[in-house]
Amino acid sequence: MIDPETVVPTAPLGAFLNKHLGGSTRPLAVEKVGQGRSNLTFRVTRGAQSWILRRPPMGELPETAHDMLREYRVLSGLAGTTVRAPRPVLACSNPNVIGVPFYLMEVVEGVVIREQVPGQFGVVERGVIGEQMVDALAELHTVEPSSVGLGDLGRPEGYTARQVARWSKQWGVMATRALPDIEVVREWLAANVPQISPAAIVHGDYKLDNVVFGAETPPRLLAILDWEMATLGDPLADLGYLLMFWPEAGEPNIGGLPQPTRMEGFPPRSALIERYEHRTGFAMTDLNFYRTLALWKLAILTEGLYKRYLAGKADGDWFAILETAVPQMAAVAREWSGA
Template sequence: MDTVPDGVEVVASLDRARQLDSPPLLVLDAVTGFLDRHGIGSGPLAWQRIGDGQSNVTYLIERGRECVVLRRGPRPPLPRSTHDMVREARVQKALGEHGVPVPEIVAVCEDESLLGVPFYLMSRLDGTVITDTIPSHLSSAEQRRATSEAVVDALVALHGIDVTRGELASLGRPEGYLRRQVDRFSGLWEVSATRSLPAVERIRDWLGRNLPASQAASVVHGDYRMGNLMFVPEAPARVLAILDWEMATLGDPLADLGYLTATWSEAGSPPTPLELTRVTRSPGYLTQRRLAERYQSRTGLDLTPLPWYQTLALWKAAIFCEAIYTRWQRGERPDDTSFGPSLGTGVPRLLERAGRYADLNHAREGDRYQHHRRR
């Protein structure tokens, strides 16, 4: 671990931070003071950046015998109503009370004078996040299948929670969720895009004309994928925690399934910027179709309109990635030397894939989903 370095990402003091043109992500004396006020550890702290997130930033913080995880948003300026760490912490607290596997929230800081944005601390969990490599204890064909099944089963359990009462009932309005998603991301495109990509409007219009009727209301994670799951550090495969709740709300559960399946890597599919867990291309993992079948068998929901939700997922991802690309172009992501630049071609690839799910690349707009609806 690094200790008290001085640089662009992490600096030792608030005085040093004020001298920089671009604000740092971690100010060690500010964090140390916050830990003091909450009785967390003693003495100097050590830090390590963790996770593969391209938006919010997560650090492992060690101080004496104490170890916590700090999560914060990216450098300001931030798009309106995004990266709300205070709300994310509240969501996790509420979900934990309903038995959802989430890290314990240790402390929340709403004072933006410390790091420039709010942040929170959560407990450190001893587990495995699967991204580029397959853990040895989950590498057998049996455990690869079990891992895939655990991903689906954790989502089924999340979607089975009663959201009509208690704290969870205040997280959002399930009614009209799909329409709001289309409208919200249309607005995000208008304020963040710096180039013309006609596919954005073409897919938006198709989504708007073919809104499915929601069959249920549930907690929607909003970024449900294997890279946001932590597994126990031994076989058999079991989800220890679901991470990254920034986009959670109440809405249509098939939005999560559409995102999970549309972004799930499998052999033979072309890569996109959302290929964040490449290992599922390997033999033994369930395919997108098998994931959907397992979900359907456990929920009883009709998956006929699933292509609509998959289209929505990749269209939203393209717009969100375009916002990141714009921030990178403006110099607001100075540490980003790979992901941001890749989105110049990556965003059009996402839109092309979204068009495939809607069948807009090969058939008259609306035909495919309208056909599914008539069957």
């Protein structure tokens, strides 16, 4: 188990907050929140004040990954738009405060839907949840990056090809065993990269349990979380990622990662695609490529989590299922590709 005081020491953090957000004699309380298995998220409370703190995970980190200041910059750029993102509060680049760079953002109260759907969200509400997921993603993808100071966040040209190359390199860092399906899918992806694609701010990890919904009905998506992988690139990669995490009735869940979208009321993937196309005007092409790319990347990412678990640097027994879940993901990605 992660000891919050070890990874977010309250004494230096309190001094930092007193300097930048006003002094207070009230003690800090730090509590780990969420089930995020990459960057770590904590709720920091001081009297009636409360913030969310984000910091990198413990253990070995891939090059350029877990850049807290970049994530803070993305939230700052989106703060003046209709994009549903938490409001950033304060960033710290000095690793001497808590040991790593970190930032604070506002607390967004609500519910995060994981394996179970809250009881107040019945069949009709589940349909609205699907619509809200698409609408919030379309709002992000139709923001002009340069208008919010994010025109240099990444290079959209060649984004998808670089994703294949980058995650191939990540596999070399993260792999704990040989998985031939990873290599077969890599070769298929490299040979089938779409030649023409739109460009937008992409989230990189857009799925049902990375957003906050209000607890009341009808459901309203309040905030998109976990912006660590945001960049400029192909928005259909985000859509493919969402579709990958959207199994329909009668379909299996992706190994070890149950999703509730098989329940009655959740719209089929075809309805999500149609609504997204209407909201953005983007042509819906090569979606099987993007869905396969998403699952292949997820297999590599979760292999990295499994590596940290084996090294004793990950919190929770959940990670043990990745011994079999990662090979299952790789096998399904190969099946989807037809390679």
